[in-house]
Amino acid sequence: MTDTITGTTHDRTRYVNSMGPRGVIGIMTPGPNVIVENEMMDMRPAGVINAVDRYYVPNQSIDADEDWAIIMKHVAANLDESVRRLNEALIDHLILGMSSQSFMGGVKGSFALQEHLEEVSGVPVTMGAQSAEAAFEAVGARKIALVTPYYPIIEKQAASYFSDRGYDVVHIEGLKCKSIIEVASQTAETLERAVEVADSHKPDAIIQLGTNLHFAQVAATMEERLNKPVFAVGTAIYWNALRKMGITDRYAGFGSLLAAH
Numbered sequence: 029m030t031d032t033i034t035g036t037t038h039d040r041t042r043y044v045n046s047m048g049p050r051g052v053i054g055i056m057t058p059g060p061n062v063i064v065e066n067e068m069m070d071m072r073p074a075g076v077i078n079a080v081d082r083y084y085v086p087n088q089s090i091d092a093d094e095d096w097a098i099i100m101k102h103v104a105a106n107l108d109e110s111v112r113r114l115n116e117a118l119i120d121h122l123i124l125g126m127s128s129q130s131f132m133g134g135v136k137g138s139f140a141l142q143e144h145l146e147e148v149s150g151v152p153v154t155m156g157a158q159s160a161e162a163a164f165e166a167v168g169a170r171k172i173a174l175v176t177p178y179y180p181i182i183e184k185q186a187a188s189y190f191s192d193r194g195y196d197v198v199h200i201e202g203l204k205c206k207s208i209i210e211v212a213s214q215t216a217e218t219l220e221r222a223v224e225v226a227d228s229h230k231p232d233a234i235i236q237l238g239t240n241l242h243f244a245q246v247a248a249t250m251e252e253r254l255n256k257p258v259f260a261v262g263t264a265i266y267w268n269a270l271r272k273m274g275i276t277d278r279y280a281g282f283g284s285l286l287a288a289h
Contacts, residue, residue, distance in 0.1 A: 048076055050073075053120065096181050111145060167289075216246050
């Protein structure tokens with residue numbers, strides 16, 4: 029898309045943001061994804077700003093793998109325009125607030141997407157796949173289990189990524205949600221039961237994928253109950269972005285990543 033209004037300019041002079049002197053994080057998230065936006069707002073340490081852009085993805089009815097494939101086509105078609113809008117905020121760091129896209133194409137596809145987004149945005153980029161890996165590395169986990177809202181088409185991509193990076197995926201507990209909005213309706217009780225099923229397969233650590241699951245506090249609760257690492261992917265992404273920015277604040281309420289690593 030090109031600017032159509034005569035006289036348009038794009039001033040790239042950088043100033044210190046008075047509300048976010050430590051950094052401005054751009055967050056791209058799908059239009060129906062209401063959870064990641066608010067959870068990441070809650071995670072902001074003092075002096076950090078989140079600039080959120082909601083790119084177009086339909087609240088697709090999901091009954092089969094093919095429906096998820098349609099969602100992912102919309103994501104791929106709209107990411108660059110989302111970056112274009114966020115660039116006007118002169119962001120310091122870019123987050124892809126949708127974990128499924130970060131696994132598409134396995135390891136090769138994931139890192140190619142990260143490289144592309146960094147080229148388009150001109151800033152470092154943090155995504156779900158690499159952030160999950162960083163979380164596992166932080167606690168020395170090799171046997172892992174996944175909790176997802178997905179259908180197998182996405183779960184297979186995630187399992188392929190982790191397997192190719194040397195992890196043993198011992199179980200995937202998929203909720204097969206019927207739309208992106210239904211993902212956001214999953215209760216703490218439902219998610220806790222899913223974690224307990226995943227834990228029965230004896231992983232070193234458990235991670236939830238699908239940023240529109242309200243999981244940040246569930247992860248903290250289940251870590252205490254199971255006495256093992258349980259990560260929310262949204263928390264892992266935000267934690268990883270902060271650490272890559274050199275922000276080392278530790279604080280409670282979102283599980284062990286932000287509290288201890």
